[in-house]
Amino acid sequence: MPVFNLTINGKAHSVDVDASMPLLWAIRDVVGLTGTKFGCGIAQCGACTVHLDGSPIRSCSFPVVAAVGKKITTIEGISEKMDHAVQKAWIELQVPQCGYCQSGQIMTAVALLKTKPHPTDADIDAAMAGNICRCGTYQRVKKAIHRASELMK
């Protein structure tokens, strides 16, 4: 059984799991960081979104072996004091309802703003269409991304 060395939020973790195990379960069940969520398991909903070297991936469909040697960032790692511009905007606009999809929404939004600091509505639609929110917070997610973009100026 191989041991994989993962760097999650700047910290080293070694996990002793099956190489085919999706990164999601290594993060949740083995490392114990539960902010990243399971929603579908087939890269359809975005609840499990984390960053790999800064780019968003669906961790439910990404084998743990492929994450070795890369920088993994989860929702717990985007800020220490909840003061990332995206988090601030999310609080200001009271985006979450049940909240279950929101780690994924935020991780996707953070990545979007990195590549497009001033996204248009169409950019947001394109980037966020992979994140389902069953509670229907889309209108607020969109507003909050614009707001975060302002806050980052």
Added chain:
Amino acid sequence: MQPTSQLDRRNFIRLSGLTGAALVLGFRSSGAEQTADAALYNLETAGSTFEVTPFVIIDKMGLITIMSNKPEMGQGTYQSIPALIAEELEVSLDKVIIKQTSGEAAYGSQTAGGSSSVRGSYNQLRKTGASAREMLVTAASQQWNVPVTECYAENASVIHKPTGKKFGYGELVETASKLEVPKNPTLKKPEDFKILGKSIQRPDIPLKVSGKAMFGMDAQVPGMVYASVERCPVFGSKLISYDDSAALKIKGVLKVVKSERVYGKNKYEGIAVVAENYWAALQGRKALKVQWDYQGFDKFNSKEYEQSLRDMAKQDGLVAHNVGDFDKTFADSGIKLEALYETPIVSHSPMEPMNCTVNWMEGNKVEVWVSTQGPNIIKKEIANSQGISQDDVKVNVMFNGGGFGRRLYGDFATEAASIARAIGKPVKMIWTREDDTQAGPFRPMTYSAMKGSLSADGKVTAFQHKVISPSINGTSNAKYDKTKVDGTMVEGISDQKYEFPNMKNAYVYSETHIPLAAWRSVTSSTLAFAHECFIDELAVKAKKDPLAFRLELMSKESDAKKVLTKIKEFSKWGSPLPKGWARGVAQYEFFAGLAAHVVEVSKKADGSIKIEKVYCVIDLGTVVNPDNVKAQVEGAVAMGITAATKDGIVFEKGQSLQTNFQNNRMLRMNEMPKVEVMILADGGAKIKGVGEPGLPPVAPAIANAIFAATGKRIRRMPFDLNKIV
């Protein structure tokens, strides 16, 4: 919220997290009566039970704890319930600790459903807060030896007006606890409210933007293992045999046991693979070889079932409501319309799939961690299915990753309990999204046979709404009485404020073995589609504007009339729209409340339809958090669009064809229209619900707008916006 028994000390300390002495204020039940009561308890040495069911606890350091007895599923009760107390107690919500109750019998029903949480608690909880405030103010006046009229409460302290002297609440606890609890405390005037009616930030939001909110899925119990359950996707099947030899060889798999899930009268067998981590459990499940006896249920399919509903539409059914002489008026009328409306079965699909963590301990004591809308339901269903006492089931209510009615049922918890009992270890059972999509229970379909007649001058002379459907209660309750009209299945159809001189509504019951359940706004979510589209059909036949036609049908003043009048103004009904755009309107009133929507759609060059904008007016009477109400209505619109225009659940060979989000699609960001919400809150005693009323008008308003844009009348949900014309 009827306290039915006493809270024991152990539970109380666990709930409140407090030690030392504290003023505890809440309710005491004496016989059928329940009265506000208070006491100073030394929590370390208090007797074994507490006579008072606490809602507010203030310790000597001034730490204030408020209980929330309704689970949080995104609807905002984590704020709105404590807000009722905090407002009267004069403390700001960010200064209190909110604790979620866990199904303790003393707290009575803790179910969040039917948009009832705030409506049901509004006065009682405010009184509790007001009693505490009055006692603290009196205590301060006694400690200072000044008239009570010179003292007032503000910001968790009592202030002596003339001198500006101040006591923190903690310093008053001892004196206050010796006072009588005021029977009729003075409630604050709405104009003095600092929390209620204001858009105050919700306390759960920071937790939800940082990954810190703990959902059922996130429960961690020392020594916990994971389980995934193989069930037969064909409902009603029996297990013949299974071979777990390959499963047991998979690294991490610990055990394979039989499980049983109980949903009302139905019992579903399963084979649970228990493993060190969830991924291993899933791999083990894939390696199982299982043989099922379908018992003929693999012949069931939606196509035939739907045809049977169409055939049954010819039956008279049971009369649900009858005024005037519908039969004769309709028969004699020269202008009449008939239409059959059809709706699908749909899934709830909260983003957090069903899951439950259970620790089965010695002496059949059970502890449960679960996302649920009703901890009492979980206790009861686990206790009943396992033949143990409810008192031995301890429930930890976690944040719900969506509820929508699905988490009003404890079936998945009974399944997890059966596994935990078999293995004697704490186990977290997680449903895959496929399980969650296919295993039900589902929202039922309803078919509606509509009839209406008009006079020559375009007035409705006779109206009929006949519902043909399976029944939620019928699929779960062994004692279902099919000789009586099922009130839930005809919900709202006889309560609209349209004045029809002759109306006869009816219900035709159709048997099914598919498990069915309440879904956000229950049967109104489908019946409103038929009801409000048919009203539109009558308006068209009468050659009248659909909104004006509706208002003409309401000569008497009513909330519905007020809401329609408001939506007309709010949506600028009748004002010019861009080319290719059109509007539709719908309203619906039912047990949870009342709302009306105007939807604007546009027809694209390729013939597809886009939902551009939704205007909503929701009638509440009294509002706790306006911004949260808006969020709830925005969410109801999104959910309503999904139910109207996406896949629904279709059965073939006895099982759901839909498995996951690729074929049971949900509305996505790029499809979300702009939503504008107006809240009617003119005060008064009447309080209406928030979570559900925004849903029923969505589908009919869209369909009516599509008719206005294309001339095509839609009588079946779901309808694909890309394939209307």
